Amino acid sequence: MASPTNKGSMVGSTAASSQTLKTNSDNMGWEFATLIYPLDLSRVKCKLCGKEMFGGINRMKQHIAQIRGQVTPCTVANADQQKRCREASEAS
Ligand SMILES: [Zn+2]
Numbered sequence: 001m002a003s004p005t006n007k008g009s010m011v012g013s014t015a016a017s018s019q020t021l022k023t024n025s026d027n028m029g030w031e032f033a034t035l036i037y038p039l040d041l042s043r044v045k046c047k048l049c050g051k052e053m054f055g056g057i058n059r060m061k062q063h064i065a066q067i068r069g070q071v072t073p074c075t076v077a078n079a080d081q082q083k084r085c086r087e088a089s090e091a092s
Contacts, residue, residue: 028088029057032064032081048076061089 036043036052044060045052051072053059059071065086066073077085 027057029061029064029085032077032085033057033060046074046076048081049074058089061085065089 032047033044034047035041036045042054042056043052044055044057046060046063048064051063051074053063053071055071062069062085063071063074064077065082066077067086067089074082
C-alpha cells in the first residue's frame, strides 16, 4: 500500500544566469537582446532596459529603434542604437 510520492520531478532546470544566452545568428539585434529561455527564440529580453517581450529578435529591434505599433519603445537606447536597429529592421 505504500506508494512512493513522485514530487519534485518538475523542479529544477533553471538556466544559468551567469551565461550569456544567444543563438548562432549573426543578427545584429542580439547585440541588444538575450534569450530568456535557451530554446525559445521568441522570448527575448532587452539588455539595455531589461524589458522582456514576446516576438523574437525582430520585435526587439523595433523596441530598440522605437518603432511604434507592435512593441513598447525602449527608453534607454541612445540615438546611435536606435538608428542602427531601425536600419536593420527596415532591411530585413
Ligand atoms: Zn529596452
